Amino acid sequence: MHSVEGETPKLETPYVMQLAQDLARHSGARQAQIAKNIANADTPGYHARDLKDFSETYQQKKSETEMRLTRSGHIVRSGLAGEPRTFEIGGEAAPNGNDVSLAEQMSLSTDARSKHNLALTVYKSALDVLRTSIGRGR
């Protein structure tokens, strides 16, 4: 961090923590999407949706094809701003057109949960490192 005269020093979050935050946010959103799928397991014509894997999406956050959003009410392709893009999982549909598989959703949610745990653990230990560096110990 280089300081410029007259400018208030800015606290930069370490990259690891930034990444952990993004992963936590992603798996939280994923969990909400899975909750949506399971809630609609009996809704006729509902198609199960899922978020793209974090490893595919974390780098293309500011792609150039994305429309610019300057306030939260702006509408992007998939809905309101800030809502992640989802895709249909697909699969065999029941006679009423619903293709939610509870077993599959359960395993997805376990996955989301463990990713979330991972993110929080990484964040915590990064925080520990920061604390140690300012001499506070654990």
Add this chain to the structure above:
Amino acid sequence: MDFQDAKSISASAMRAQTNRLRFITENIANADTPGYRRKVATFKEVVDQGRETGRVQSGPVELDRSALDRIYDPSHPLANGDGYYDGSNVALVVEIADAREAQRSYEANLRMFDQARKMRSSLLDILKR
């Protein structure tokens, strides 16, 4: 979308499943009521200003249109000239199976609710240190 959303979505689904279970109870209670048609719970997604919210609500009640059971009992006050009267079209086996399914769905939603709660509380644990 965050955990609060996830919890309210799961809660709405649990409410809808409870409603379904109530219809099943009513059907079973009225299995011997003459002329009773079994009620079927419907589900639909809540749409808020044209946007799908993911929440679920029970739609209007539908009555099963299958033929009523014809029961032979000449001594029954409702019996016609041939001694038959219309019973209900409730089949207990179907109701039990439906109840089991409602219970499974309810459990799945409850588990999702609990998981969202746990994830949120582990997030708050960071602050406690």
